[in-house]
Amino acid sequence: MEITVGIAGKPNAGKSTLFSAMTGTTVAIGDYQFTTTETTRGVSYIVTKCPHLELKHECSPKHGKCFSGRRYVPVDVLDIPGLIEGSGQGKGMGNQFMDSIRGASAMINLINPFNQEKERIPVDQLTNEAQEVENEIIIWFASRLGSEWEKFCRKVSHMNGPLEEKLIQKVGFFGIGQPEIRKILNSGNFPELLNSWGNDEMTEFSRTAMTVIRPMERVVNKGDLIHDTSELINSGLRVISADYELSIQRAYSLGLITDMDSIEPTPKANEKQSLALEKIRNEYRAGKLVRIQDVLTDLVKNRMENIVVYPVYDDGKWCDKDGNILPDAFIMKKGETALDLAFAVHTDIGNGFIRAVDGRTRMILGKTHELKDSDVIRVVSR
Ligand SMILES: Nc1nc2c(ncn2[C@@H]2O[C@H](COP(=O)(O)OP(=O)(O)O)[C@@H](O)[C@H]2O)c(=O)[nH]1
Ligand SMILES: [Mg+2]
Known part of the structure; x- marks a missing residue:
């Protein structure tokens, strides 16, 4: 199955930096708005324990790679710009943004914990904003679902099959299959008679689609600039640093580390580089930050089942x-x-x-x- 994880968030959240770190590519990164204007696609990896550990021999993956029993399984990643400042407060989202999230099996809702004055945004406000963005996506989906509903009901009225067989004609645009539609239907109270569906059903269907089938994971970026992340973590947010991830990537390609997981400096690293890498390593060890690979793996394996x-x-x-x-x-x-x-x-x-x-x-x-x-x-x- 093809998995595509979209990175969405307001300008300056660090989407392109994170995308770069996750995919090992360089894309436009900037401190001003609309640096990136088009969706970019790349390949990243989820990490699992490789069964080759049970054998005497190592594996030879055709796709992805394996480092000492950690198997990197490829998934596609999208850098999705176009979520404008103030969306979630009714300012609307671009068509291109919506087109891109249609093609994503899950989303990382990347949150910048700093405002334009570079001050910390209070945790409540961050979660509210994240909620607003998610609500707007849910409302968008619900309105697509509900558009020309009567016409759709007439079209499928002659069909005898189960509801998912009819609904696939309506939500096919979103790439959701019949088993997934069934799962959504089973999770709520949806009348068998499509004619009687109203706003509540559309919203409910859409909410389940965007939380269970195509989940959105809230991830706070720029954790390297936050002294104490415990308040964020305690409110259910994951805290990462795209900057650190990029540094780890670079250190690896320069041979300053040989293992991107343990971040142990090699003799090739000079004193300054070693100190910088150790600082990074300690912040992960202390649980102040989580690695994006772990967030991605958890999202794809556990949340998406x-x-x-x-x-x-x-x-x-x-x-x-x-x-x-x-x-x-x-x-x-x-x-x-x-x-x-x-x-x-x-x-x-x-x-x-x-x-x-x-x-x-x-x-x-x-x-x-x-x-x-x-x-x-x-x-x-x-
Ligand atoms: N300190 C710090 N800065 C970051 C981090 N991620 C991104 N930035 C900076 O934030 C700015 C916006 O980053 P960019 O990736 O272009 O954001 P985008 O608009 O969401 O694509 C750039 O100056 C980045 O260097 C991070 O994890 N830590
Ligand atoms: Mg960008």
């Missing part, structure tokens, strides 16, 4: 036909089955499915067998 599954050709050696160990890591929805994995590998493999084999237990699995996180699976197909 996904798992990582490793399809292999040989269920004993966990390799492909060429002997590459654990070459693929697939992000799948929790609840998906061996057959879903077969189709994710290739349509032909799905169509020709005979059975699957669990690489750990060597048990034979049928089509409907539900996959678990970190499963290593061989699919046998015609």
Whole structure:
């Protein structure tokens, strides 16, 4: 499954800096508004424990990478500008912004804890602002859902299938599938009769879509400039520093560190560089800040309820036909089955499915067998 995480936030929140750090690319970063005007796409990674640790040999990923058993599984990231100052207070959001969030499976709502005078914004105000932005996205979705509702109801009135089969015609623009629509419907009280849906149903549907199906994660940036982040953390906000992330990236590419996780300076780093890296390291160790990779992984795996599954050709050696160990890591929805994995590998493999084999237990699995996180699976197909 393709995962795309959008970074949204007001100008100066640090979206482009964060995007750069997450994707290892350089994009326009500036202290003035509208530096970036178009959505930029790049690749970042979620991190999971690699099953190769259970083998005598290391893996050779076709996509992504693996550092001492930490497997980096690629996800797409978007730098989404266009959320203007004052949106959330009815100033409206740009069309381009809305188009971009349509293509995102989840969002990071990046919050700048400083105002234009570079003073700290009180925590209540930050959470209110974040809420307003999210509400505006929910209202936008609800209005798209509700537009020409009667016409839609007439169009599907002859259909006998379940509600999700009808609603897919309405919310297809957002890329939500039928199982996801069913999940939204089950979570609330939605009348079977679409004609009777009103504002409340539209908003409720939209709210669940934007919190459960396409969650928005509030992340406070510029934590390096905050002395004590505990108040923010206690109000349920994640605190990061895009600046530190970028420094860690750079230190790595200069060989000043060899592990972006432990941030341990190498002899190549001079005294000043070592001190700077150690300061950064201590702030993460003390729990003052969290790493963006951890935020991303938590968002994709836990909030979006996904798992990582490793399809292999040989269920004993966990390799492909060429002997590459654990070459693929697939992000799948929790609840998906061996057959879903077969189709994710290739349509032909799905169509020709005979059975699957669990690489750990060597048990034979049928089509409907539900996959678990970190499963290593061989699919046998015609
Ligand atoms: N101290 C600090 N400054 C940051 C951080 N992230 C971004 N900035 C600065 O904030 C300004 C705006 O950053 P930019 O990435 O262009 O923001 P965007 O408008 O949201 O894309 C730039 O001067 C950045 O250097 C951070 O984590 N810490
Ligand atoms: Mg920018």
